[in-house]
Amino acid sequence: MSETLLPFHWPVRVYWEDTDAGGVVYHASYLRFLERARSEWLRAIGIDQSMLRKATGLGFVVKDMQIDFVRPALLDDELSVTVDVKERRAASILFAQTVLRGDGTCLVRATVRAACVELDRMRPTQIPADLFPAGSIA
Numbered sequence: 001m002s003e004t005l006l007p008f009h010w011p012v013r014v015y016w017e018d019t020d021a022g023g024v025v026y027h028a029s030y031l032r033f034l035e036r037a038r039s040e041w042l043r044a045i046g047i048d049q050s051m052l053r054k055a056t057g058l059g060f061v062v063k064d065m066q067i068d069f070v071r072p073a074l075l076d077d078e079l080s081v082t083v084d085v086k087e088r089r090a091a092s093i094l095f096a097q098t099v100l101r102g103d104g105t106c107l108v109r110a111t112v113r114a115a116c117v118e119l120d121r122m123r124p125t126q127i128p129a130d131l132f133p134a135g136s137i138a
Contacts, residue, residue, distance in 0.1 A: 007084040008044060010037035012099075014077045023075040030067070030108050034097050037081035038114065045132065053119060056128065063092060063115040071107045078102040085137050091116050091124045093137070 018029040042049060042060075053059050073079055080100045087094040092115045099108035116127045 007082040007096075008037070008041040010040045010081045010083070012036070012079040012081055014073050014075055014079065016075065019075050025073040025077075027069065030069070030073075030099060030110075031065075033079065033081050033099055034108075034110055034112065035062075037083050037097065038095060038112070041083040045137075047131065052131075057118055057120055058116055058125065058128070059119045060093075060114040061117050061122075062112060064113040065110060067108060067110040069108055071101075071105060073099065073101065073107050079107070086111070088127070088137055090126050093127070 012033050020026045082098045084096045086096050095112045097110045118125050
């Protein structure tokens with residue numbers, strides 16, 4: 001991956017809708033933050049997911065996720081969600097992701113394996129060799 005893209009950072013602000021009644025980020029909100037960061041990473045390297053689906057019928061789905069909730073995020077926190085490609089296989093990509101508070105405190109660590117699938121059949125398929133720009137992924 002090019003040094004300018006890894007690790008990729010995506011800013012997130014915590015809103016009421018992300019929290020529980022106590023103003024603490026609800027655990028499922030972190031999944032949305034992680035997903036958005038991966039989607040923005042794809043966009044940053046030139047992959048339009050809608051166009052990918054129209055042109056090839058392919059897309060990426062989460063196959064496996066492991067998440068460690070280290071510290072809570074709170075209402076109005078400014079966060080940074082990172083995306084770092086750790087491994088590329090024929091039909092999947094393994095990401096390491098973190099959610100950091102603005103002061104650099106790690107709040108969440110996650111590993112996410114995204115599988116390339118034929119969206120109509122939801123069957124795993126090989127990632128097209130020319131999908132990722134040169135130098136954007138190992």
